[in-house]
Amino acid sequence: MVAADGALSGSARPVSGMLTGRLSALMFMQFFVWGAWNVTLGLVMQTVGIGSLIANAFSVGPIASIVGSFLLGMAAARFLSPKMLMVTLHLVGGALLFVLPRFLTPEQGGTFVWLLLGYMILYMPTVGLANTIALKSFGERVDRFPFVRAFGTLGWIVAGLIVGWAGLSASPHIFEVAGVVSLALGLYSITLPNVEPDAPQGKSLVADVFCTEAFGLLRQRSFLVFIACATLISIPLAMYYAYASAYVGAAGIQNVGGTLAIGQMSELVFMFSMPWLYRRFGVKPLLLVGMAAWALRYALFAIGDGGTSLWAIYLGVALHGVCYDFFFVAGAIYTGNIATPKGVNAQAQGMLTLFTYGVGMLLGSQIGGLLYAQLPANPSIADWQQMWWYPAIAAAVIALLFQLTFKNDRKTEAVA
Template identity: 80%
Template sequence: MAANYAAAETAGLTGSATLSARLSTMMFMQFFVWGAWNVTLGLVMQTVGIGNLIGNAFSVGPIASIAGSLLLGMAATRYLSPRMLMVILHLVGGVILFLLPSLVTPERAGAFVWLLLGYMILYMPTVGLANTIALKSFGDRVDNFPFVRAFGTLGWIASGLIIGWAGLSASPQIFTVAAVVSVALGLYSFTLPSVASDPPRDESIVRQVLCVEAFGLLRQRSFLVFILSATLISIPLAMYYAYASPFVGAVGISNVGGTMSIGQMSELAFMFSMPWLYRRFGVKPLLLVGMIAWAVRYSLFAIGDSGDSLWAVYVGVALHGVCYDFFFVAGAIYTGTIATPKGVNAQAQGMLTLFTYGVGMLLGSQIGALLYAQLPATPTIADWQHMWWYPAIAAAVIAILFHLTFRDDSRTTTAA
C-alpha cells in the first residue's frame, strides 16, 4: 500500500510538472509575440519617417483593451472555449502580423495604424484567456501561477534580446518575427488543457461589461483615490512605452531591443517578492515607491546622454521593475483585497485595467504625441532631455498628491 501511495504521489508530481511546463510554454510565446514588436516600434516608425504617428500607433493598445474585452472577452467566451479562442485569435492575428511590414511606409502609414488596431483587438483578449487557462488548469494549486506567469516576462525578454541580436530593432521585420511565433502559438493552443468558460452570472451581460458592481467600490474614498492615481500615473507610463526606444537609439545605443529587455529582467526580479513586501509593508509604501520611481526614471532620462551620463539611461531602463511591480502588481493585489469581500474581484480587476491600460495610457499616448510633435524632425539629445522633464514632473506631482490623500483602509474593509 505504501508503495502504491508513493507511486501515485510521484505520478501526481510528474503530472503537475508536465502541466506547468505546458502552460509555461504558452505564457512564453504569448508575451514573446507582443514584446517582439512593441518594444522598438517607436524606433521603427521614426526610422522610416512616420514618427508623427507614434502616438496614434501606441493608442491602439488602450483602445483595443476596451473594445477587445467587450467584443471577445465577454461575448465570444459564451460560445467558444478559451482554448479554441486562443487558436483562432492567434492564427488570424499571425496572418495580420505578416501583412504589417509592407504598410510601415510614409505612403501607407494610415492603413498601418488601422490594421494594427484590428490586430490588437484580437490580441488583447488572449492575455486574459492565457491567464484563465492557466488558473483553471491548476485548480486549487493557484500558488503555481506566479511561476508560470514569470515565463511570460522571460518571453518578453527573449524577444528583445533576439530582435537586438538580429539587428532588427529599427526594422519593420519585427512584425514578421512576431507573426511566426503567433502562428506557432495558435497551433500549439490545440494542445492546451480544455477548460470551461465562466458560467454566466445572474446579472445581465451589460452590467458585467460596464462593471456596475465594481464601480460601487469607488464609494470607498481610499479606493477612489487609488483608481484616480493609477489612471494619472498611466499617462507618463504610456510615454515610456512609446518613446523610450527611439530615445535609447538617439543616445547611440545600437542594441536597442536588448537594452530595453533590461527593464523586464528587473521586473522579473521583483515580481516574486511582491506578495511578501505587500504583507510586510502594506499597500501605501509600495504604491508610493512605485510612483516615485517613475519620477526618478524620467529624471534620469532627462540628464542622460551619449557621453559621461550614458549610465543614467541604463539605470532608467533598469528601474522598470520598481516602476511596474511596486505600483501595478501591488495595485492589483490591493484591488483584490478590496473587491474580494464584495465578490466582484474579476470585475474590479477589469475596471482597473480599463482605467490604467485603457483611459490612462490612451491619454498618455496622445499627450506624448503632442510633446513629440514639438521636437524637430531629427531630435537632438538635448531635445529628448527637454521632453522627458514633463513626465518626470507629472509623476512627482501625482506621487505627492497620492501621499497626501491616500489612507489604506483595506485591512479594516477585509475585517468588516
C-alpha cells in the same frame, strides 16, 4: 468543485508542477508576441520616415484595450471559454502580423495605423484572459501567480534580445517574428486548463453584457482610488513605450532592443520576490514604490546623455522592474483579491486592462505626441532630455495623491 461542463473551478483545481509549467509557457509566449514589436516600433517608424505617426500608432493599443477588453475580455469571458477565446484571437492576430510590414511606408503609413488597430483589438483582451486563466487555475494559491507571470517578462526579454542580436531593432520584420510566436500560442492555447467563465449573477442580460458587477467594485473607496491612480500612472507609462527606443537611439546606443531588454531583466528579478513582498508589506507600499520609481526613471532620462551621463540611461531602463512589478503585478493580485468574493475575476481583470492600457495609455500617447511635436525633425539628446521632465513631474504628483488618498483594509488581502 466541478462545473457542469467539466471545468474545474479555481478553488478546486490542484496546483502541480505540470500546471505551473503549462501556465509559464503561456505567459512566455503571450508577452514574447508583444515585446517582439512594441519595444522598438517607435525607432522603426522614425527610420522609415513616419515618425509623425508614432503617437497615433501607440494610441491604437489603448483604444483597442477599451474596445477589445470590454467586448472580448469582459463581456465575452462571461459567456465563452477563456481558452477558446485565446485560441481564436491569437490565430487570427498572428496572421494579421504577417501583413503589417508591407504597409510601413510613408505612402501607406495611415493604413498601417488602422491595421495595427485591428490587430490590437484582437491582442489586448488576451492579456486579461491570460491573467484570468492563471489566477483561476491556481485558485486560492494566488501567490504562485508572480512566478508564472515572471515567464511573461522572460518572453519579453528573449524577444528583445533576438530582435537586437538579429539587427532588426529598426526593421519592419519585427512583426514577422511576433507573428510566428502568435500562431504557435494560438495552437498551444488549445491545451490550456478549461477554467470556468465567470458565473452569471442572476441579473439581466444587459447587466451581464455591460459588466455591471465588475464596475460595482468601484463602490469600494480603496479600489476606486487604485483604479484612478492606475489610470493616471499609465499616462507617463505610455510615453516610455512610445519614445524610449528613439531616445536610446539618439544617445548613440546601437543595440536598442537589447538595451531596453535590461528593463525586463530587472523586472524578472523583482517578480520572483513579489509573493514575499506582497505578504510582508501589503498592497499600498508596493504600489507607492512603483509609482515613485516612475518619477525617478524619467528624472534619470532627463539628465542622461550619450557622454558622461550615459549611466543614467542604463539605470533608468533598469528601473523598469520596480516600475512595472511593484505597480502592475501587485495591482493584478489586488484586483483578483477584491473581485474573487464577487465571482467577477475575469471582468475585473478586463476592467483593469481597460483603464490602464486603455484610457490611461491613450491619454499618454496623445499627450506624448503633443510633446514630441515640439521637438525638431531629428531630435538631439538635449531635446529628449527636456521632454522627459514632464512625465517625471507627473509621476511624482500621482504618487503623492495615492499616498494621501489610498487606505486599504489588509483583511481583503488575506487570500494572498
